[in-house]
Amino acid sequence: MHALIDGVLTGSVYALMATGLTLIFGVMEIINVAQGILVILGAYFSYTLSTHFGIDLFLGLLITIPAMFVVGVVIERVFVARLKGPEKTAMSILVTYAIALVIEGSLNQIYSVNYQQLSAWYVNKSFELFGVYFPYIYVYGFLLAVGLLSALYVMLYRTRFGASIRASLADQAAAALVGIDVKRVSTICFGLGVAITGAGGMIYGATNTFNASSGADLISRLLTIIVLGGMGSLGGALVAGILMVTVEDIVGVVWSPIWSTMSFFIVLVVVLSLRPQGLFGKLSSRVA
Amino acid sequence: MAASTLLMIGSSSGAASRGHAAMSPIKIGVSLSLSGDFSADGIAYKQGYELWAKDVNAAGGLWGHPVSLDIVSDASSPTQVVTNYQHLISVDHVALTFGPFSTLLTLPAAQTAARNGYALVEGAGGGPSIFSAKLHNVFDVTLPVAYDLAPFAKWVTSLPASSRPTTIAYATSNDPFTQPVVDTAASLIAGHGIKTVYNNVFPAEATDFTSIADAVVASKAQAVVIGSVDVPTVSAFMQAFEQAHYTPKVIIATAGPDQGAAFIKAVGAGNADGMMVPNSWFGGSKNPASQKMVKEYIKQYGGTAAGVNADIAEAYSVGQVMAAAVKATGGFNNAKIISYLHSGVTIQSVQGGVKFNSVGENLAQTAYTFQWQKGGTTFVEVNPVGDKGAVKVLYPKPAWGK
């Protein structure tokens, strides 16, 4: 029971972090391995705002999210947009990896390698409901994740811009034919993906101790979430994120923590053998 | 680019020379992880070595020669560590070598040093794999890790039955240097009226400890032993405990609370109060050499005595042991240094006595247990009970956030 609650609460935050990755892949066929370090960058933004300017963590997101959007747009315009040709996806991994190195090195220089954690009154407090303690930060994080993901959903399905993103998700060439500015859509998508990641970074930073090297540990989990959910599927990322944490927690409690991470990967391999496209993915026959 | 690299190789190997006139600087080679997974400890080690070099030079140098440290980074990679030590020895022509940080990197470093006939004096490679390799040239100045929790086990089992915890939980990382510590403690504590209610190993690479911490909470154990490897591990447990309003009577973690200011910064002083950790050294040690070192450290880097990382003392001790060997053998002959260090002599370091057995383990030291007290403002020795300088354990541990 407790594992289930924890799975939903924590899993949604992982989903938030993975959403940017799956959105960017879905629209642009770019695998952004800098996602892990961008989470950490978001956490450091929140850290700076809260320690140096005394701005509340959640209030600070009003600054962090737009700032991360700009970071995303710059990365896309300067580097990612230049990638073309059939090896674009593989090249994108190398380019974003190099970007991750530069960001990691810079964060190390600025903040030193000492571990940090975000603090606020609600970070270590909890409330009791039906005999179970709910940590505020996890509940707030869950609400934030649900809020942002719903906003994203509304934007995708209820606005014209969303329609053009979805068209690009389905088929870039066709989208361009009907007059959608695919380049602009790509830039904004990348920005959005990174911006959402910044919000995930704040929650990550409040629930984990981090330094610049923590980004490398995150990226493997985020990648497996989007593979399980189906590459490019937003709903898939949410389900897979929650599934991952729940499976790990249940195995950890019932059996042994040592097998918890492993169990998730076993689920992944089984799913992939039966459904190579992931839980909610579409079987792509697109030729690059 | 390939061609220019080769050119650089040619010119730099010709430039250095081995011979040194009297009073020419003596080079000591070290590879440390200044970036990557071990970077926090790597940087602390660098400070420790530099502090030692500064002291030695102020006192007239090593056997009359000023010491210059040749420190390169291995980015926490064992491949790079091999290249680095070989480079230090055969290109930079260092006279002596000091160890890197972490056992994981110490073995490849020690083997490379062994092939070149160099002694590798180190402070961080205390894992069993170092000593089971039976290399003749490796010397670990720090107590081997397995018995770290013995004084704690002795203290907790000797508490009067009325106040002794009745249940205990163990959660340990499957790290090769942490698991033996916790296993030894569990075997020492078993059968003293303390029931084990939870005992589990979690993967070393775990990033999310909530479910494990929740399981410990559910066990309602009165005592908790966390086999942590660093600050993030222990802070994750502490956070989950506080959120669940669960305060055991005693919590000891194998690593994390020993990191001084870095620990306090991550968890907050209020929460640090009562947290215990085993170690071979602490900033408040009464050892006069240690007090002198701490004073100099604070002068140079700021902070408080309690905030000085134990890595600093380990690195400093490495320098002291090497200095004693150089002095005793009258020079920088590594073969002589190796046989001197194997001779059974006891050398004094800031961490206490150092005496090596045949595989380079230092069994002369005792382990201590330390605790954060007075609202997390002081870090004091509490075990072994009755030791000079040991104060009373803050027991039971105060509630979180007070």
Place this chain on the structure above:
Amino acid sequence: MKKWSNLWWLAGLVVALVLPLVMTNPAYRGIAVYTLLFTACATSWNMFSGYSGYVNLGAAVFYGTGAYSEDLLANHLNMSGGAALFWLVPLSGVVAMLIGIPVGLVALRVRRHTYVVITIAIFFVFQLAATNFGFTGGTAGLTIPFIPWMASYFDVPFYYVALAVLIFAILLSAGVRRSRFGLQLLAIRDDEDRALGLGVQVAAVKLTGYVMSGFVIGMCGAIYAMKQGQIYPQFVFDPLFDITVALMCFFGGFGTLVGPIIGGVVLESAQQYLTVTYSSGGSLYLIIFGALFLLVILFMPRGIVVYVKDWWGRRQSRIESSQTAATAGVAS
């Protein structure tokens, strides 16, 4: 043109053969061994991923399996540290290939872009397995008997064994490229659906290519394990290895025969040398390395080999056109 390229290969071989005799400093010999190993891995990786377009970012699965096989075999056969351990190297390569069969069956069911990510996910399964299973020694890793050679000699046998493996990898890659099988891989890279339509047994071809590439990479892992003395799960199943090998191929020229060789030789030697020489400045070198890396990818996106060829071609045509212009001028 053909003749010239043969001469280049011959010259490269001679240089490689005499290098350890000229370069006697063990520090540089050590770097040379790592360089040969990485170059062999890059060449073999390119033989599948470069020709077929299926970018494998889990090549460390082979490398780690090879390394673990070497140590496990040595320990089970109670061998002592010495040259005899080299006999286990090809055997470890075979083990890596065998492991590659089920992995390939799962991973190769999806198309290229998804395949990239799945290889990464499967890679992590292996890393976790090595960390958590008992027979792999867990996080403590495995040790191989200490080889008691002196530093002045130690790297020489490793150098020639690694060189032999590299030559084998190059010959294999060249052979595949000229064979019918190689043409099928290239057809898949150009248009998989069309290749299928033309009757290419796409699934079987892909699996064969994938498994074949595992042999050399597994052998390199085994040599690394021998040289290193001790292996840990996170260092032989290393995500950096995956990225480094791919980078070498893209840097030199993806899908070309020479590209991975140039990429491997330049990047590995430069990286090892730069780290040991300039790393005292903390994280600064991370920033510099990342930035350099970005510049190369952005300005030479198709690799050095293609870039130089294009540049040469443009130069030639410019000379030709200016000559034509000159002749035209004279004529008029």
